[in-house]
Amino acid sequence: SGYGRSKAFQPTFLFVIAITFLSVIALCILYNAVLYLNEKRNRKQQQMNRDTTSASTENDDFLETEEPSVAGKKFTFKSPLDIWLTALTKYPGLFLVVSLAVPCTLSYLGIEASNRTLNVNLDFLTYLAMDSDEVVFGDHFDAAVDFQKETMAKFDGICDVVQNPDKSRRHLAQQGERMDIFYQSPEWTWEKGANVFTAASLHGIKELEERIKEHPGWASNCYQVFAHSKLQCAPFWSVSDRFFDSDGQLKDIDSVLLDMLEEGLVTMTDKYFSVENLASNFTRTSIYLRKGVGSDFFKDLHRDILWP
Known part of the structure; x- marks a missing residue:
């Protein structure tokens, strides 16, 4: 794995x-x-x-x-x-x-x-690269950003999924923006990965999402869609709802992960996620905000919720 x-x-x-x-x-x-x-x-x-x-x-x-x-x-x-x-x-x-x-x-x-193989590095720019934790973290972050841009380019029409499919009933407040929150297991390290799809991690993800929805500035800064005859915040694009029933009880994790594979929902996991490896080093939640959200909202959200 x-x-x-x-x-x-x-x-x-x-x-x-x-x-x-x-x-x-x-x-x-x-x-x-x-x-x-x-x-x-x-x-x-x-x-x-x-x-x-x-x-x-x-x-x-x-x-x-x-x-x-x-x-x-x-x-x-x-x-x-x-x-x-x-x-x-x-x-x-x-x-x-x-x-x-x-x-x-x-x-x-x-x-x-080297398992009887000779790997020759032809990227001469890497010969002068510094080998430190900060540089490694920056390289991984840049790779994650590039990966996100490539995969999320396929979801330009995501707004059509999270709102009412009846176009005649669409009364969107305004064009919105998206913010992604990535999750990792507390046991995760650079040297030794850790599965994020555990009971403790999934409960933590669901709790964090509920805290965001209950934040005082969320209702006035979220991206709104017309549903149930009124405007309301667009739902999160997250895997957490799949793992909990209507009573808030955790479902069988492996069964849910197999369902995700059958549906082709692999853009919210790492590349190792497969039938033989029902695990991932990370997952993410996408939340949708109205266009032009000020920096004060992000500062409050980071201070009150996202700061560990």
């Missing part, structure tokens, strides 16, 4: 480079430590040999000339370049095997991690 699935850890190229760099540093330190301990042991052995032979007077001249050179010799730290040159010159065969084995192993692991 398209929700509730956490992604397994997949090492990136920079992660592999960092681990390789740290491994080289660790091996360099280990190599120099072994050299230092080995040289220290050799010096100690030479000192013991000199102490043994110092009892003989015939070697006095030799010791006097040897000791300054040994004492003046200091340990030299080997850099990674020195180690690389030593391995290349003294052990060319082993160096060749390691040089081939390491990249081949990393390439094999990378191909296996």
Whole structure:
């Protein structure tokens, strides 16, 4: 399904480079430590040999000339370049095997991690894009806006659905506007999605819609249609009414979702909604307002109802 699935850890190229760099540093330190301990042991052995032979007077001249050179010799730290040159010159065969084995192993692991497919990103503009929560949120928001424009372009005649089909009885107050409210489960996160079609979420959606209808400024700012011999606010375009009976009791959720699929009502869910996946990461409610609604109404609505 398209929700509730956490992604397994997949090492990136920079992660592999960092681990390789740290491994080289660790091996360099280990190599120099072994050299230092080995040289220290050799010096100690030479000192013991000199102490043994110092009892003989015939070697006095030799010791006097040897000791300054040994004492003046200091340990030299080997850099990674020195180690690389030593391995290349003294052990060319082993160096060749390691040089081939390491990249081949990393390439094999990378191909296996990508399910034996190579995905090449040809969008060069994304190479310079920032990878932060704010940027990701903005990208998802822009994608949602584009998706909404594409899908809702098919519903230009939505006013004909929400009002009386008898054209002779249409007495619309004025041309209206639409505002969409998107819902997500409280458990939803970027890393792990969550189904919005649960009992708790559906009750929350219905409660929010009722609060909007009861808002003091709603009756004077809603888009009005002629129904039952009078003008009244156009009904919401929402899925909540489908899930509750006339007594306000919640119906079987899966049965309602199957009915939505049969009717082709998939513009109020995400793209993963299907018979095999009766769930969605979001849904929405469309409310209709009169044309020219002032900003004061939106501020009051946001402060009193929409603000969490």
